[in-house]
Amino acid sequence: MESSFSRYAMLAAITAGHVGLLLSMSHAAQPAQPPQPLPMEMVTIPAPPAPDIRPQPPATAKTASPKPRKAAPAPRPLPAPAKPSPKAITTDTRAEAVTSKTPAVAEAPVASRSEPAPPAPPAPVVPPTHAGGHLDNPRPVYPPLSIELGESGRVGLRVVVTTEGRAIDVSLSQSSGFPRLDRAALQAVRNWRFRPAMRGNVPIQYPHSFFIEFDLSKA
Template identity: 45%
Template sequence: MIYDAVSYPQNRLGLPVFGGVVLLHGLVLAGMLHYQSAAVKPEMTVAMPLTVRWVTPVEDPKPEPVVEPQPVAEAEPESLPLPPPEVKKPSPVKVKPKPLKKPKPVVTQAPLQQKPIVTPAVSAPVQPAKPAPVKAETASAPVEAPRFNAAYLSNPAPVYPRRSRMLEEEGIVKLRVHVSTVGKALSVQLFKSSGFSRLDDAALTAVRNWRFVPAKQGNQSIEGWVIVPVSFKLRS
């Protein structure tokens, strides 16, 4: 933006002073003008115009970023292949020649006299011995039934169901038990019910874990069956 201004000379004398000067010199000037052929006009001094300019500040150019050179990766030295190992040639094995065997002299033997062949006599076939008959005492020995009331067995009593005690259920359960040769219960069956299923189930659960004295025939243990009665009764 440009602003132009022009300055002009100003008269510094006041009006009264100016009037007195004009009056004093008026007469002198009148005579002089008569003789002068022409009047010389004073020149006007014009001052140089003042120019004010709005200069937009120019920004300094930004320095360009310095780009650092990237380090160049050094190439790894190529590994040269190792020379193949030297293979030692096996030394030749010297084979010693075997000494030749001297041939044995051939001895001519006189022909042997043949002995007469004797045929053995054939004997009658021998019959195998028959096994000894089983003693009739073992077969005829009485069978002793299994037992469950031996003191050393320590069989626990069945648990009286709580519901049955509240309802005052009582009765006798009879179970048919198949006992093995080692005294274990192979199977337990309900032979006669007490009339209450809770009592029957309690008896079956207990007797399945009981130990028994196996049945015997003579001195031999055998499998057998036994009836086990279980009584449920409330005390009065």
């Protein structure tokens, strides 16, 4: 405890000595003197010398005097325009009337040779048909056993009609549910005649789909 007290006392003494030294130095510093004005001297600048103006000598006799220029000739007056005769006026008026009455002819556009004309669209197709009394197509034979068993229904068929009106590639597109009725319809259609499809005035081969109905009331 005594040693720590002695240290604090020593530090306090050192600090007090420094503070006293700083205070003495601040009192000993001299006050700043105000700035003094600089002395000024008057200097006399001499005036510039006067310019040397001398008269030029007169021109000698050899110097040629300039020749007077000739005046430009006055422009000649233009002749008065001739008055048109009454005949000329009448002719011009008729020509203008004929020009105004003539209709303007429009120039025809020149067809481009590099761009060919687009092809014409194909003619619509008229599909084939099996209906019509002139074809004389017999009705399919109703199977007797189907009548006894009460079988009826619609048979869907698909055929390809040639250009001569014959049926090729006959197939079943929808069954009636009874094989006897389906077979009777296929057998009858293979011998039928059709009116071929037409594209414009040309017959073409074309597919055709239709139904055959087996009705007991019509058997």
